[in-house]
Amino acid sequence: MSFVDHRHERDIAAELGDPAPYDPAWLNGQGRTLAVDGTVVAQLYGAAWEGCADCREDSLEQLCRNPGQVAALALWACTRVMDTFNDLPREMLERGDPALRRLTRAYSNSTFRHGFEARELPDLHKVCLELDLRTLQAAAERALQFLLADPADSVLFGSLTGAYTPSDEDDTQEHYALTRQVIGPDEVAITLTLPHGD
Template identity: 75%
Template sequence: MNVDHRHERDIARELGSPAPYDPTWLNGQGRALDVDSSAVARLYGAAQDGCDVCREDLLEQLGRDPGQVAALALWACTHVMEVFNDLPMEMLERGDPAFRQLARAYSNSTFQHGFEVRELTDLHEVCQRLDRHALQPAAERALQVLIAEPADPVLFGSLTGAYTPGDEEDAQDYSLTRQFVGSEVVITLTPQVD
């Protein structure tokens, strides 16, 4: 089998969102932190291509640098936010502890600065405080989030549990359905008729 180890892909088209090689992706913040956006993009490509050798090499390389890990976590959280319009509780409360801290920092940054700002510096500050051995597992979790299907219950939980119908103020019960259309989730609430 002949493997192209460049792992070049049209990530923007695949994910329908900004990609690391897009100069506007980090609003110029990446240059200040020396983020190697092409290496981040190659890591994604290697994971999607199933090339474990390149994936592990790039994770080891990027997982030593707080700026690279922050950029990868920012990309993963931004992608999830675009799909779900929020970060699922599973990302904030379960899984790798270092990645959870980065997801919380992303959530706080988004709340403070707005979604379009993409404050890489907030995530970088968290990475700077992490134990250096925690960086690579955080990068691995961010990569898992990027390549996962939106229906992955381990990473994103059960979407049907996000809404509890029939609260005290609303006597009307609803049935919830979810449908995956490409990389987006369509959730429909339909009033139940007695």
């Protein structure tokens, strides 16, 4: 079967409630500046979502030919996690694939500099330009896992799933104390602390 037979076109905007990667309005047009082909990003997501391993591999290879597209995928993953949890989990910032950790920290630092609602693709693109093809592929694969994951997945999202999932026994929500500390130009520490009972 050829890749052309499996386009894996999905209405991502409807699924996610956000502009899709192939929408010119996505990232406020930043992708056009970096020659990001949003359709390639969308095809990778669609192939992975539909479980087509061959197309997923082909799409991943095609996506990673352009560092801007890997940056776009990583930014999409970080944005989705941030919009879901209002934070980034330690699993993205400190564990797992080293290249995605760098991209996640660049995203986190970018939100400090430009504001929480900012979606600054060039900040992540700068990191991707320093990575080789193999490292870009590993980062893209890990970003894809975060995009596809169930928000209740404690392996990927760690303790943040507790903040996301309401208790069935109590309609009150836990309030977390959130602290952020910028350690260096590409590193930030985020800590969530549960309040002590009275």
